[in-house]
């Protein structure tokens with residue numbers, strides 16, 4: 001190929017969709033793992049990342065992806081919990097993902113988190129494909145292990161293909177209701193204008209070759225320029241999770257979307273009390289095709305280049321926040337980098353007022369999504385923070401003048417035991433849900449009811 005190796009960044013592919021529609025199973029199939037089976041209650045609780053090299057993609061896609069046609073090193077897949085969409089995944093100026101796969105169960109069709117995922121993709125302008133999953137559950141289906149979709153169709157009875165088609169057209173109709181013009185992917189000429197729908201099964205792998213071919217094609221054709229970055233520059237990333245790791249203390253799971261991070265680099269990370277400045281002690285890389293979230297064996301590496309999922313061990317990370325920016329300082333001025341991180345944190349900070357509700361969320365990204373939704377619903381906010389619900393939050397909420405503001409809205413957070421007691425003894429109402437718009441709806445219903 002014409003481009004030199006290592007100058008192209010690995011595209012970041014977010015996998016989104018409603019709970020149980022098969023996101024983790026799809027990734028398991030692609031990377032040859034069984035993460036889904038090991039999950040408590042078979043539910044994904046945290047965002048994960050897996051680097052899948054180009055060879056693995058082309059092995060899986062067979063004749064549909066010839067590795068010689070591509071300059072991209074592979075794909076970095078981001079798994080998201082269905083109950084959470086991908087509100088954590090932000091970078092300066094928008095979404096962290098370059099492209100996305102929206103997984104929809106063909107039988108279940110559109111569900112609340114499907115719509116939430118589409119809302120976010122629309123807002124961030126992220127191109128995506130729809131994987132219409134679980135086609136093997138179509139009554140009368142004759143499975144064709146690992147086949148491209150056309151070959152699979154040829155092996156079906158007329159009845160079975162008609163059943164599948166009618167489910168697929170329902171999904172295409174739903175997409176159109178959401179304002180996306182869509183069609184079966186083999187009918188799409190211009191993937192920038194139209195959304196391609198790829199029928200797949202994450203269990204039998206039918207259609208997965210097609211899905212990978214569409215993803216590679218999309219990344220290569222429309223985003224190559226975006227991928228041509230200075231991968232040797234100072235690293236920039238987003239914190240996915242803050243985790244205690246034996247022998248390392250508090251560590252960060254990070255998606256590095258730009259540049260390089262090396263051992264001993266000074267980094268600046270967004271924290272609860274402002275930017276944290278510290279030095280990288282160790283860089284722990286999951287093996288290729290491994291999920292950072294469940295990986296037990298990390299390779300200690302000297303340096304990593306974007307896009308990658310990487311665990312960073314460093315002192316003083318206790319107050320780091322999921323969803324916060326992380327920057328490598330290298331030869332730049334430290335104060336400038338701190339200012340940059342501060343500016344990004346401020347961007348997420350919610351406008352608060354003297355009277356309003358208390359909002360708690362699990363990550364900066366979800367806090368931001370909550371703030372946007374509350375603004376649209378014209379609900380004033382007194383305080384908005386990342387973290388579990390603590391006694392202090394109950395105390396703050398109880399200072400509201402209006403009863404309808406003596407409220408805590410919790411998104412994906414726990415109530416600390418002593419806060420539970422305080423709640424019981426106070427007149428503060430708690431609303432919690434793991435779908436943002438449902439949470440706001442519940443609150444609005446409560447306000448309506450009080451007016452009656």
Ligand code: GTP
Pocket residue numbers: 017018019020021022023024025026036042043044045080081082083133134135136137200201202203204
């Ligand atoms: P969350 O992470 O909780 O949002 O769910 P998910 O979207 O990751 O779903 P997951 O991969 O955990 O799959 C949910 C269930 O659907 C599991 O029991 C899977 O075995 C099953 N499943 C996923 N894909 C398919 C498929 O293509 N066919 C069939 N028959 N079952 C599937």
Ligand code: MG
Pocket residue numbers: 023024025043044079080081082
């Ligand atoms: Mg999952």
